[in-house]
Amino acid sequence: MPMTVLVEPHPSGHRFQAVANVALLAARTSDVLLLTSVGATASEEFAAYLSDVPIKVEERFAAILPSTREQARAIAQACRAGDVATVVLMDADQALKRWWFVAPRVLRRLPRRPRVVFMLTRYPARLSLTDRTGWKLRLSKAILVLAAMATGSLHRVAGFAGRDDLTRGRLVKRARDPAVCLAHSRDRARLRAELGLPGNRSLVGIFGVLTDRKHAPLVLGAIGASGCDADLLLAGRVKPDVAAWLDALPDALRSRVIVRDGFLANATLDALVASVDVVAIAMTNNGPSGIMGKALAAGVPVVSAGSTVRARELAATGNGEAAELTAAGLGAALGRILCRGGAPVRPPRVPPATGESFAATLLGLDGS
Template sequence: MGERSTTLLVDPSSDGHHLQSVSWLTRHLAPSGPVVLLTRRGASEDPAYAEYLGDDLAAGRLAVAEVFDGSSPSTADLVREVEARCRAEQTVPVRTVVHLDGDQALKRWWYAAPRALRRLPVRPRVVFMLTRYPARVPLLDRTGWRLRVSKALLVVAGRLTGALQRVVGYKGRGDTQRGWVVTRVNDPEFCTAHARDRDRWREQHDLPRDEALVGVFGLISERRNAPMVLEALEAGRIDARLVVAGAFSPAVRTWVDGLEPERRARVVARDTYLDNDTLDQLVAAVDVIPVPLTNNGPSGIMGKAEAAGVAVVTAGSTVRAREVEALGGGLACDLTVPALAEAMRAVLAGEVELRTGTADRWDAVDRYCRTLLGERP
């Protein structure tokens, strides 16, 4: 085993998807030395914190410092806290810093960080994870190209000034390209439940046993387009119920409460925080999961569905469209009510053959960690 070193993970967010990455990286890195997470003040009060990090904290694999005033600290605050923590870890020095949501900080990191990093007795290797970098952009998408080129230039600037040594961004799970300026990494397809036990999960969570179910899960905001999914079920005269489960935004709560009785009867609404096991079981309990999102990146819920053997209908993303085609995880369609209706009808009618469904993909998690950190396979 090589020289022990401390790894500093930076993630002011307490989003469950982010914290799952923190936990995966912690378990991967802990044998090599201490792992410290810098996050926002009050993060430990979020239910997702204990859900994803509780075991790592109890086992002593992870230490946490709540140092930021919010989930979007300034780059100056990031640099100051990273420098302070690197100076504080003298016994086992910090040799790697990983920012797990670096899109915003990337704008100024290239000129704000070099001086502080040069002052450190041991200069760490800095890795940025970009969660909103467009891995693939249609040829005529001017907005997408503007975003991609601007971020790529900032990455190059960071490397030239010595502020960054590695930058990684998400790609679709079926994408085999490695990337050049920004290395591409697959978001792992990982689920602790499987559709082969669908009857069990439906009974456990009090869901209809003999009806087709369409699921919208996670943090339920307007961007998940649950009203559009319900409209598609109605427009296509699809005999299925819509399950909407997760923490609702005020707008979604108002929409559910305002549904007419006949429409409300078609919706199973669970407005509550879902721990990871419950979320996985609900994913495995339904017949199809629509992902009608306008962002072009991969979806964590979509990865869970693919691992659980549940069909996905995706719309609004060329990345996700390529993913379902490459993995055989469902159908891609246009982001319209008629197209969603036809795609869901085809899936529920058994016209789509699924080629996925390997739950508990720890090998995918290991590849994710190694690619993010730049380690050899």
């Protein structure tokens, strides 16, 4: 039976969830092998996302960010050991920089050259004409894609796209980030009771790895500016910069912040997302958000700032509001949702983005 090899050295939740989506689809027609880093199978992320997926695993890399040459050599070894038909680098942005130069030399002596697919997690699919930074990034990556394809070492490339983007893409195919959540806001009262969250308070949630990039201080200030009586829920691994901010908060403000620190299994994360009144995503990375997808599937409104991609997605899905990345802008949007008892989620104008449709686009099984 032919084999599909997935390369993902970094055992993080969103990354391994994407691996699971691709592995489940590929396993219908091939064996699946994951090349990852040493210790990955013992991680909480692996247990949460991949323990029940029909996949073989080889811990080939000493670090979670191996060099392009290390990845190419590991792929070549897997090809010599088995009948590898397809190789997918699940987070290929760094590898793309040198793949055109490194991979042909490493792969040229293989008895059978595999079809190589790259997943780009940072490729701006839709840009305004005035976005010079975005166009510079997009054009540079497009040139590297063409260079690698010209060597015969790369055959297909896909990139994360917003859930509103139904175009296929030409050089880089557009894989809509899945919107999947195992819990729903209709069960909010029960979920809060099970999670030990206050049932009589409005909650604004920030989820995932909690670093200063998620602007928790700004969101807390925005809650105050909204004029609504609400608390902030921080759920995920709290990094030192955020922990230091929490420790320095005055008691009156610290009492308004609920913290669930640590890795969250997918079911727990979904339940927490579904339990809040609003999800706040105040980040300047101009791309889709996995947490925003969970909120969409759970029927929880989102207030987003710092991304035109997420703003377009909110307009298409009807799942919240885009705001300026300021306390006043975020506060006004939070107030419009919270102070009227929760904004109803409008019917979406686009079909749902699923894990299977994401995997089909990446693997080229969607006809694109």
